[in-house]
Amino acid sequence: MTHRFVCAFAAVILLAASAAAQQNSTAVTSNASIAIAVHPDLSGNWAYSIALPGGALKKVENGSTTYATLDLSGRMPAKTAVPGALPYTPAPSYKPEYQEKVKYLLDHEAKLDKVFFCGKPGVPRISSPRQIIQLPTETIFLYEDASGDPYRIVPTDGRPHRADADPSYYGDSIGHWEGETFVVESTNFVEDTWFGEGGYFHTSAMRVIERFWKVGDNLAYQITVDDPNVLTAPWTEAPRVIKPSNVPLEESPECIEDDAHRMDNLDHHLQR
Amino acid sequence: MTKKFTLTGTLTEVEWVNPHIAVYIDAKKEGGGVENWKFESAPPSWLRRVGVNSADFKKAIGQTVTVEGNRAKDGSTYGFLQKITFADGNSLEMVSPQLANTH
Secondary structure (H helix, E strand, C coil): CCCEECCCCHHHHHHHCCCHHCCHHHHCCCCCCCEEEEEEEEEECCCCCCCCCCCCEEECCEEEEEEEECCCHHHHHCCCCCCCCCCCCCCECCHHHHHHHHHHHHCHHHCHHHHHHHHHHHHHHHHCCCCEEEEEEEEEEECCCCCCCCCEEECCCCCCCCCCCEEEEECCCEEEEECCCCEEECCECCCCEEECCCECCCCCEEEEEEEEEECCEEEEEEEECCCCCCCCCCEEEHHHHHHHHCCCCCCCCEECCCCCHCCCCCCCCHCC | CCCEEEEEEEEEEEEECCCCEEEEEEECCCCCCEEEEEEECCCHHHHCCCCCCHHHHHCCCCEEEEEEEECCCCCCEEEEEEEEECCCCCCCCCCCHHHHHHH
16 A cells, blocks of 8 residues: 555544534644544546447557557456455346346346446446545545446545435445445435346345455455345445556546447347 | 448548447448448447547548448448548557457
C-alpha cells in the first residue's frame, strides 16, 4: 500500500452532534491523542470493468500494421485465487418456480435485456467504479456507462439507510470497514434491472453487498446478492481484480439504439 | 446479418454514439442514382480503448471509403462494419483477439 488513508471515525462520531464543530474535524484529525482507524486508500482511477465485446483492432497506417487488444481482465472473474475473497459459486440459485423464467430471459436476452437498449445497468451490474474518491465521512464512486455516467455517494459515518428515498437503479448505499475491506450495502432498488447478464431478475427486496480491498496495487471487487423473494440463498460471485488506470474519465456519448429489431439472434454478441 | 459484402462510396456522416457508432455512406445505386447506407460498428468505449477516437473517422467525411462487413438480411441499405479503408490507404479493422495475439 503506497497510500494510507487516515479516517478519524472516533473524532467524527464525537463531532456529529454539532455541525459547527464538524467543520473543525480536519484539525481534530491531527490530534494524536484520539483513537484513529487506518484504512487502505481506495481512491484513484481504476480500469474500465463494464462488459464490452471482445476482439481487437487491426490498424494499418502509412504501410505499417499494429494490433490493439482490450484488457478485459477487470470484467472477468479472477483466474487465480484472490487473497481475502469469499467462497463463491458460478451462478445464483433461484427458487424452482423461477428457474424457467430465468432461462427464458437468458435465451431472449438480445430482445429483453434493457442494458442493450441504453438502459441503466444498476447495482451490481455497473460493476466496480472507474474512479473512487475516499473522504472521511463518505466515499464517492464515479462510473462511465453507455446509459449515462452515474455516480454513487456512499456514507461511511455510521448512518442507517435512508428511510424516505424512492427506489432506484443504484439503490441506497452505506459503507463500513471490516478490517482492510470496504463493505458497501445497498438496498431500495427498482425491479427493472438484472443483477447479471444471465437473466438474473430480482425484486425490490434485493440487497447487494460489494466488497473492495487492495491486492498489491490492484483493487479486488466481489459482490453478494440476496433476494429472499426469488433466491434460495444469497449468491456470492467470483471476485474480480481491477488494475489501476491512468486513463482519465470521459463523458459517455449519447445512447441511441434503434436498430435492434434487425438482430436475428436472441443472444447478444453471440456470447454463448 | 450474414451476407459478407464490400461497398465503396463517399463518407457522409459519422455518429459517435452508444451503444454502437454508425457511419453513413453514399454509394452508387445499380441502374443509376445514389443511395445512403448506414453501417453500425463497435461501441465508442471499445474504440477509445483500442486507441481510436471520433476524429479518426470524421476526418474522412467527404472522402471515398471502402467498408467491409455484413449486410442486413432484409436487404436494406444497412450493415455492420468490420473494416473501413480510407482514401489514403489507411484502414481500421475489427479482428479476433486470437489473430492479434499471433502478431
